[in-house]
Amino acid sequence: MGVLNVTPDSFSDGGRFLDAEAAVAHGLAMAADGADILDVGGESTRPGAEPVAPQEQIRRVVPAIEGLVARGVRAQISIDTTRRAVAEAAVAAGATFVNDVSAFRADPALAELVAEHGLDCCLSHMRGDPRTMQAQAVYDDVVAEVKAFLEERLRAATAAGIAEQRILLDPGIGFAKTLEHNLELLRRLDELVALGRPVVVGTSRKSFLGRLTGRQADDRLAGTIATNVLAFERGAVVFRVHDVRPVADALAVTAATVRGR
Numbered sequence: 412m413g414v415l416n417v418t419p420d421s422f423s424d425g426g427r428f429l430d431a432e433a434a435v436a437h438g439l440a441m442a443a444d445g446a447d448i449l450d451v452g453g454e455s456t457r458p459g460a461e462p463v464a465p466q467e468q469i470r471r472v473v474p475a476i477e478g479l480v481a482r483g484v485r486a487q488i489s490i491d492t493t494r495r496a497v498a499e500a501a502v503a504a505g506a507t508f509v510n511d512v513s514a515f516r517a518d519p520a521l522a523e524l525v526a527e528h529g530l531d532c533c534l535s536h537m538r539g540d541p542r543t544m545q546a547q548a549v550y551d552d553v554v555a556e557v558k559a560f561l562e563e564r565l566r567a568a569t570a571a572g573i574a575e576q577r578i579l580l581d582p583g584i585g586f587a588k589t590l591e592h593n594l595e596l597l598r599r600l601d602e603l604v605a606l607g608r609p610v611v612v613g614t615s616r617k618s619f620l621g622r623l624t625g626r627q628a629d630d631r632l633a634g635t636i637a638t639n640v641l642a643f644e645r646g647a648v649v650f651r652v653h654d655v656r657p658v659a660d661a662l663a664v665t666a667a668t669v670r671g672r
């Protein structure tokens with residue numbers, strides 16, 4: 412899953428793809444590099460980020476999605492939003508996947524949209540919202556608590572009419588988590604894989620990698636690769652990354668080693 416942030420303020424690539432032409436070119440390049448899904452977002456979820464009104468998210472993402480579709484992009488298009496109005500506009504433009512980091516808590520009507528259109532969706536663990544989440548990074552057993560949360564959200568999504576086979580789950584690396592919580596979730600990822608749904612991980616360039624290596628956001632590729640290789644080995648199947656080609660290469664080698672060719 413390649414990250415396509417059409418935002419001025421995302422933590423590692425804010426402002427680079429705000430122009431629709433630049434966003435489309437970057438999306439096509441990521442698809443050519445091996446991304447099966449392009450995750451288009453118009454609102455940063457970095458710690459402390461302010462919410463972006465649905466109309467403004469729509470203004471940012473729809474031209475990029477339309478441009479990708481017009482250029483015949485091969486990858487599935489995902490909309491990274493917590494709001495039904497944004498997803499509705501994105502779906503009209505060609506998105507078939509909803510990546511909701513609030514797991515349908517911010518806008519329960521989004522679950523109904525996913526059910527009505529038979530869309531794929533990803534539900535992430537988070538506490539509070541991006542403005543408040545880091546103050547809530549307190550757990551007795553982070554893996555058990557994330558697992559219980561995802562089980563509950565999976566039940567809520569199927570109760571809203573979404574077919575279970577359309578639902579992917581994500582531990583929400585960096586969302587209301589300390590460095591230690593992120594590492595423990597990665598180390599024990601197999602316990603979340605045991606829920607029986609495909610697991611998505613998003614470690615790309617995140618600050619915990621900077622804490623471990625001392626590197627700035629645009630210089631965290633080695634940490635990104637290490638964590639994605641480890642997550643693959645523990646059973647994750649979708650890897651949300653900014654640097655598609657090097658991560659896809661690393662995962663191809665890992666897959667051949669783990670499974671045989």
Ligand code: HH2
Pocket residue numbers: 414416418420421422423452454455456457491510512533535581583584611612613614651
């Ligand atoms: N992380 C971010 C955004 N969306 N979605 C899922 N499913 N999993 C994640 O870990 C995840 C996500 C944050 O990263 P990024 O998009 O690079 O930055 P920003 O939120 O600043 O735009």
